[in-house]
Amino acid sequence: MNSMAILQSGTPSKLAILSGKGGTGKTFVATNLASVMGEVFYVDCDVEEPNGSLFLHPEQESVERIEVTIPRVNQEKCSGCRLCVDTCKFNAIALVQDKAVVLEDMCHSCGACFLVCPKGALVSTPIENGVIRTGISNQIHVLTGEMLPGKESGEPILHALLKKIENPPHTVIMDCPPGTGCLVTECVREADYCMIVTEPTLFGFHDFLRALDLVHHYKKPFGILINKWLNPNNQVEEYALAYELPIIAKIPFEKKVSRIYSTGELVTNHDSKYRIFFQNLANYLFGK
Amino acid sequence: MKIAIPLSEFRENSSIADSFGRAKFFLIIDSSSQDKQLIQNPYSESQGGAGLKTAQLMIDHHVDTLLSPRVGQKAHSVLRLANVKVFLTQSILVDEMIQAWAAGRLPADQ
Numbered sequence: 415m416n417s418m419a420i421l422q423s424g425t426p427s428k429l430a431i432l433s434g435k436g437g438t439g440k441t442f443v444a445t446n447l448a449s450v451m452g453e454v455f456y457v458d459c460d461v462e463e464p465n466g467s468l469f470l471h472p473e474q475e476s477v478e479r480i481e482v483t484i485p486r487v488n489q490e491k492c493s494g495c496r497l498c499v500d501t502c503k504f505n506a507i508a509l510v511q512d513k514a515v516v517l518e519d520m521c522h523s524c525g526a527c528f529l530v531c532p533k534g535a536l537v538s539t540p541i542e543n544g545v546i547r548t549g550i551s552n553q554i555h556v557l558t559g560e561m562l563p564g565k566e567s568g569e570p571i572l573h574a575l576l577k578k579i580e581n582p583p584h585t586v587i588m589d590c591p592p593g594t595g596c597l598v599t600e601c602v603r604e605a606d607y608c609m610i611v612t613e614p615t616l617f618g619f620h621d622f623l624r625a626l627d628l629v630h631h632y633k634k635p636f637g638i639l640i641n642k643w644l645n646p647n648n649q650v651e652e653y654a655l656a657y658e659l660p661i662i663a664k665i666p667f668e669k670k671v672s673r674i675y676s677t678g679e680l681v682t683n684h685d686s687k688y689r690i691f692f693q694n695l696a697n698y699l700f701g702k
Numbered sequence: 703m704k705i706a707i708p709l710s711e712f713r714e715n716s717s718i719a720d721s722f723g724r725a726k727f728f729l730i731i732d733s734s735s736q737d738k739q740l741i742q743n744p745y746s747e748s749q750g751g752a753g754l755k756t757a758q759l760m761i762d763h764h765v766d767t768l769l770s771p772r773v774g775q776k777a778h779s780v781l782r783l784a785n786v787k788v789f790l791t792q793s794i795l796v797d798e799m800i801q802a803w804a805a806g807r808l809p810a811d812q
Contacts, residue, residue: 505754510761510784517779520754 428579428586429699430605432628434621436592438613439641439665442675444589445469449682450692451700453553453584457575459601460591461544461559461568468678472549472556481540482523482570487514491535498527498536504566522567544571546578555584572597576604585700594624602628607699608636609662614648622650626659637662637699663695703733705803706765707796712740717794722773723753729796730763753777760786769799773811 431444441458445466448456458464485498485507494512506520507527518541528536544561557578559571568591579586590601602608608629612622622638629636640650643664654661665671671688674681682689708725709716719725726746730739741763745755753773757780760768768781768788781788789808791799802808 499758505751505758508754508758508761508780508783515783517754517776520776 426582426585427606427700428582428588428604430588430590430601430608430634431611432590432594432598432602432608432625433592433611434594434623434625435613435615435617438611438618439639440592440611441466441469441589442671442681443609443611443639443641443665444587446680446682446688446692447696447699448554448587449552449680450689451554451585451587451696453555455555455557455579455582455584455586456551457579457586457588458556458558459572459575459588459597461561461571461575461597462591464558464560466589467547467549467551467556467558469675469680470551470554470556472547472551472554472558475547475549478546478548478574479542480544480546480571480574482521482543483525483538483540484518484521484523485516485527485536486539487516488535488537489513491533493533493535495532497530497532501526501530519564519566523570544568546571546575568597569600572600576600579604594621594628598625599628602632602634605634608634609639609699610636611639611641612650613642614640614644614650616649619649619653623653636660639695640664642667662698663691665691703766704764705731705733705767705769705800706760706763707731707769707791707799708743708771709740709796712742714738714740715796718769718771718791718796718799720771720794722768722770723748723756723777725756725770728759728763730765731800751776754780757781757786760784767803769803769808770811778811 431440433440448454458466492513496509498514499507499509504520504522506517508515543565547558549556559575561568561571588601591597610625612618638661643666671681674684682692707729708719708722709727709729710719712727724746725743728741745752753776757777761784769791771791773788788811789803790811
């Protein structure tokens with residue numbers, strides 16, 4: 415690993431850590447990386463199941479409720495014309511006994527129904543969608559998006575989360591959700607640099623290719639980190655070599671690391687070897 | 703009363719389809735007149751929301767009772783809004799299941 419900083423040193427930049435497959439080590443890498451960087455933002459964008467704070471233990475947490483607006487039907491004004499039912503891309507409105515009925519949990523709050531209703535029968539109603547927790551862990555500003563159970567879309571929370579780091583005073587580490595869906599896409603769009611954390615398994619490789627597609631689509635500079643690395647005979651490494659893709663680091667599979675992680679601890683606090691490794695990684699990425 | 707059953711083929715003596723939203727056809731029986739109607743389900747190949755749209759299709763056909771091997775949670779929530787009762791079929795034979803339902807032997811899907 416050389417010491418060239420990928421991200422411009424001096425100007426706060428945004429790093430997105432994604433993987434495709436879940437469980438490859440996004441949160442492991444993101445939290446441990448943040449722990450050696452001084453004042454940074456750690457943003458848990460995995461709003462469906464955020465877990466970064468299990469390792470960072472943020473203090474002085476403040477909680478902000480995130481609301482979305484959904485339609486409610488004014489029964490007297492609704493003529494049963496069906497326009498809103500046919501317009502809703504999420505099938506969140508049904509027509510029962512010639513009146514529109516809103517299925518709240520299906521609604522993505524896109525607002526299209528309000529635009530097409532000719533009778534003004536839809537009333538914009540705020541409902542809670544989730545929360546953003548803001549706390550501090552040593553020098554790390556920990557921002558956590560958390561969707562309420564049962565809600566259909568985490569988008570509103572992620573939007574509010576990304577809004578908070580629009581012009582960040584410090585470097586931002588975005589811990590993305592697994593997969594390559596809407597939420598990950600939004601994070602990648604926002605990022606200056608993407609780190610794909612993968613693992614040498616069939617699933618890991620399969621989803622790595624999807625993550626790679628996404629990163630290529632948005633023409634983002636990126637690097638690959640192979641976690642739980644065993645030996646050079648793995649598809650990710652062979653693929654990266656064949657297509658000259660940058661592997662920026664490999665973290666060998668080590669039981670000791672899993673054990674520390676499983677207790678909710680940072681490996682950088684327990685093993686100087688890993689502390690130095692993550693410092694080098696931070697230096698490579700950010701020049702600090 | 704109107705009873706709907708998802709079918710795998712467009713004929714009255716077809717077997718019962720193995721799902722609700724993805725069923726290609728439905729048999730709708732009017733229990734008072736014994737009229738039988740075969741309809742196509744335009745939403746069986748929908749990319750998403752097939753269950754919800756098919757539930758709306760049932761409501762639009764004034765179905766009161768649905769006999770189906772299974773119904774998804776979302777579809778069921780729509781059917782419930784319209785008070786459509788759902789019973790779970792135990793075999794793929796239409797006549798047998800209608801008789802079982804009439805005899806009160808099919809379990810209701812809550």
